[in-house]
Amino acid sequence: MKLYHAIVVGAGLAGLQCTRLLAGHGLEVALVDRKQSLAEGVHTTGIFVRRSLEDFALPAAHMGPAIRDVTIYSPSRRTVELRSPHEEFRIGRMGPLYERLLKDCRAAGADWLAGTSFVSASENRLGSTVRLRGASGEFELQTRMIVGADGTNSRVARELGLSENRRWIVGYEEVYHRETPTGEPRLHCFFDRNYAPGYIAWVADDGQGLHLGVGGYGRKFQPPAALDRFRDSVADLIPLDRATLIERRGGRIPVGSVLPRLACRRGLLLGDAAGAVSPLTAGGLDPCLRLSELAAKTVHAFLNSGGDVSQLAAYDGRLFRKRYRARRALRAVYDLAASNVILELGFRALRSTAGQAVARRIFFGNGSFPTITAPEYRAARAKAVRTTT
Numbered sequence: 001m002k003l004y005h006a007i008v009v010g011a012g013l014a015g016l017q018c019t020r021l022l023a024g025h026g027l028e029v030a031l032v033d034r035k036q037s038l039a040e041g042v043h044t045t046g047i048f049v050r051r052s053l054e055d056f057a058l059p060a061a062h063m064g065p066a067i068r069d070v071t072i073y074s075p076s077r078r079t080v081e082l083r084s085p086h087e088e089f090r091i092g093r094m095g096p097l098y099e100r101l102l103k104d105c106r107a108a109g110a111d112w113l114a115g116t117s118f119v120s121a122s123e124n125r126l127g128s129t130v131r132l133r134g135a136s137g138e139f140e141l142q143t144r145m146i147v148g149a150d151g152t153n154s155r156v157a158r159e160l161g162l163s164e165n166r167r168w169i170v171g172y173e174e175v176y177h178r179e180t181p182t183g184e185p186r187l188h189c190f191f192d193r194n195y196a197p198g199y200i201a202w203v204a205d206d207g208q209g210l211h212l213g214v215g216g217y218g219r220k221f222q223p224p225a226a227l228d229r230f231r232d233s234v235a236d237l238i239p240l241d242r243a244t245l246i247e248r249r250g251g252r253i254p255v256g257s258v259l260p261r262l263a264c265r266r267g268l269l270l271g272d273a274a275g276a277v278s279p280l281t282a283g284g285l286d287p288c289l290r291l292s293e294l295a296a297k298t299v300h301a302f303l304n305s306g307g308d309v310s311q312l313a314a315y316d317g318r319l320f321r322k323r324y325r326a327r328r329a330l331r332a333v334y335d336l337a338a339s340n341v342i343l344e345l346g347f348r349a350l351r352s353t354a355g356q357a358v359a360r361r362i363f364f365g366n367g368s369f370p371t372i373t374a375p376e377y378r379a380a381r382a383k384a385v386r387t388t389t
């Protein structure tokens with residue numbers, strides 16, 4: 001039986017990016033996803049932030065027009081307008097984008113197993129025997145490493161005994177398309193506990209595509225019903241008469257910050273499976289791209305070293321968690337705003353000069369997933385060597 005260097009479970013943005021990089025290093029990689037087609041069941045709005053747009057070569061053909069303007073709404077619909085001198089956001093056309101990244105993975109030599117679910121993994125002398133389920137039943141593959149890019153509720157994390165997400169919100173949205181582009185691209189963010197308890201409701205409109213969604217703690221609201229009410233409440237503000245509903249999307253978004261234990265000698269986690277999402281903004285696409293680079297480097301170094309576990313030491317969620325302290329604190333404060341009255345009062349503060357500076361920093365600050373410096377990595381590696389010798 002063929003022995004893979006890595007089996008990547010999950011062909012979302014994280015799994016695709018990591019597979020492309022691993023295969024590009026010349027490793028034997030298999031990418032598996034339970035979906036038959038990556039254009040189905042997308043569960044992201046697909047807003048990429050400036051930092052991702054600047055640092056990663058995302059295919060321009062699958063990215064919408066740039067968005068520079070943000071309007072923030074209080075529960076009583078008072079507004080704060082923010083305009084950036086930069087092109088801050090673009091909404092990816094995620095189905096075609098995933099398909100294009102998959103093509104790159106295959107061109108780099110990766111094997112693609114569509115409609116194939118990861119079932120379990122057992123340890124063996126060389127790494128793991130991975131049990132998968134495809135259309136014609138269950139089968140096994142051998143691999144040195146398993147990369148868990150299988151989303152918030154990661155089965156790979158459970159099988160490898162790595163950390164698992166315990167806190168998440170739920171996002172649910174409708175995607176509309178306009179034949180004739182209209183209006184200025186704009187991101188509308190609504191603070192309102194009625195539609196979005198614990199997060200925001202949004203309209204992300206780049207003129208061509210329009211995403212209308214709600215997010216919040218799953219136990220506190222019914223997302224489809226909240227979306228219906230939200231759509232009605234913005235009907236005068238955002239007319240949908242010349243827009244066609246093409247899709248509904250939804251899913252869990254981890255907000256407990258990066259998980260601590262992300263790697264062991266049999267594999268590692270990335271993307272939502274690693275909890276690599278900003279606890280404040282719930283943005284996870286930039287972390288997918290950044291963590292995939294580190295994951296691919298780590299797998300490569302680990303295999304090249306003949307399985308030296310100190311090579312895994314720098315792939316440690318605790319390094320990232322430290323950098324998420326401020327965002328975790330802001331989420332805790334936001335969670336305390338348990339009613340629209342409190343949100344309205346908070347919004348007054350947001351309209352002040354200092355408040356707007358904070359808002360600009362959150363929306364336009366050029367920081368997404370934390371960058372860990374080379375000395376920090378070296379220190380983490382050295383510590384791991386000391387504790388294993």
Ligand SMILES: Cc1cc2nc3c(=O)[nH]c(=O)nc-3n(C[C@H](O)[C@H](O)[C@H](O)COP(=O)(O)OP(=O)(O)OC[C@H]3O[C@@H](n4cnc5c(N)ncnc54)[C@H](O)[C@@H]3O)c2cc1C
Binds near residue numbers: 009033035118249271
């Ligand atoms: C409604 C919504 C809107 C969002 N909007 C934004 C946004 O605009 N910008 C932003 O930055 N972030 C956004 N996020 C967060 C962001 O989308 C995620 O952080 C990111 O997409 C996670 O990518 P991933 O590759 O880790 O996981 P996923 O995209 O969830 O991919 C996981 C893949 O694993 C597969 N899989 C799962 N289990 C198995 C199994 N057992 N066997 C085989 N395959 C399996 C799934 O089919 C899936 O394809 C949003 C999230 C939601 C829910």
